[in-house]
Amino acid sequence: MPDFGFLDHEGRFGAFWYDTEEKITVFLPHQISPIMEGSIAIWKRHGEYEGMPGDKFKYSAEINAAALVTANVNCYMRKDTVKPLAIPRGSYYPRVWRGIPPKHILDSGYNGLTLSDAELKTKTQNSLSAASLFEEMNNLFRSVEPSPLNDAAFGHKVRELLILACTEVEANWRGVYEANKSSSKKPDGTRDYVKLKPLLRLDKWAVRLKNHPDYPPLKPFDGWSDAEGMTTQSLPWYRSYNAVKHDREKEFHRAALGSLIMAMAAIHVLQVSQWGPELYHRFQDNQFSIFETVETPEYEAHEQYILVEAGLYPNKRIMYFG
Template sequence: MAILAQVAAKSSPELTTGIQGALDFRRLWPRTTREYLDLKLQRSSYWLLRGDRAMPILRPFHRNHRRMQEGPSSGYSSYAYLRDREYAQSPTHFIRAFMLIQDDLKSIFEYVEPSEECLATFSYRIHELLMRTCMEIEANFKAILSENIYTPKFDKWHRPILNMHVYRTIDVTHHLSAFEVILPIWNGTPRVMCPFECWKSNQTPSWYRAYNESKHDRQEEFKKANLDHLISAVAGLLVVLSAQFGVEDFSSGHDGLTIGGHQYHDGEPAIGGFFRVKFPNDWSDNEIYAFDWEDIRDDPNRFSKFNYDAL
């Protein structure tokens, strides 16, 4: 087990946390059981060592939804941890804010047709909704960092520096740049958006620049708060939520029975049921979750904190 810890120390902070989780989990058991777990961890597919890399992750990170390793309980485990009250602080607070924004966007669509011809449309209502949407994205980013490990730098007025450059580090853990969002109700071919794809080339999303510019200089930049940037920003908010909660909306009702089959639209129904989403398929083996939630759900240390300071 010490070898595994040494391997992790030379690898990614994500891997270090995963192996440390296994070590912590092991200490909860009697000695004979620990000896069995030692052998199991070293021999099972959960701990394949390739060079200086090990995989995968045995405890979920706070506010970080990922692909699950296939297994007998992977279907249940892939969503059950999202409903644990220790996973995220006040998740419904963030979901409700998105639902209101989505409803307001749908109201705008009652007057402005979602189409290529109308993308340059701008108004005070569109400007207001763009402001709210981007502020909500920032609130989600702050929640992700604060519930994991992140020590902000401070400006000369001793205020924490939190900006898009800082938030871009979240792409390492959440793969925001690999999400696709589909808006099915489009006059023409349904619009497909990748709101954070530009992060792959270290660029700032155009919709976020429009938000900042029209916020700080509305007189000159008002027209940038247009329908195009608004739709992209709402899609960006949906991506950030989906990367934390999957399609879980924390409804008080019962789970519905889903019947598989051919879908008219690409992707799968997203939170709120208005957009559709395609989740990332670029997770490497050492990034995926591989826990059985039944085994760890009563563990007081069932969640990990990702160390963003180590990036």
């Protein structure tokens, strides 16, 4: 029998599975004691009095029995959200966030991605590298106002930062790609990196400049195409980087402020899509960015990771690329 994920009446994540045909284990990470147990036998004795009318006919005994366990702690399962887990319990894609963002300041949301010491080190190094570039961008904004009217402005400092920003993007692309492939083949530039778009759902993230509300929201990976010959061409800001890196004399005008802002936005998106949007939340990781996340992908309950810190399950990397 598969493991199942679900949402409760407040949109909080939970899961359940059957250790035997009778024994249910329910996982409610928002509870002080997140692991609870029950059995189908209890549902069979009391089920006719529990749940909404018709539930015992609309849903299986396994689902109804699990819902009875959650109800004991005033957590009411939305049975229509129950689906088999897409990622096996105890498994995860390295450097790929799956979670449910907090809905308000008192809500912790859900982030099942627990990191190894090596992954924590990578996360710290990445966020510090990104913060350094964001600080440089802030300094530039003291001379040139980020405005659509100035998007075409270009210059040597913009070119320098565009090259640095895009090499940081490439470093993140390569890191995630290498962590999620099983072969020893080296990635072939954007022809391989575009495969990260569905894995990280890069085109579903949107950001905006925190201190410049008149600048429009940005989706740096929107329109990234995997069509032959388009994996670089479909990212205008990355195409501009390649042009000014290889031929400054002829392409200098493409070292434009608008491309730089979009490249910096791409760095922010790559950080939160790997480690979660709480990376930049004030009361959580509190790393520095000139951007704030305004749109995130919607990961359903059955797409969440279950990596229990108590050591009940050994965390196992699974490869996305064969």
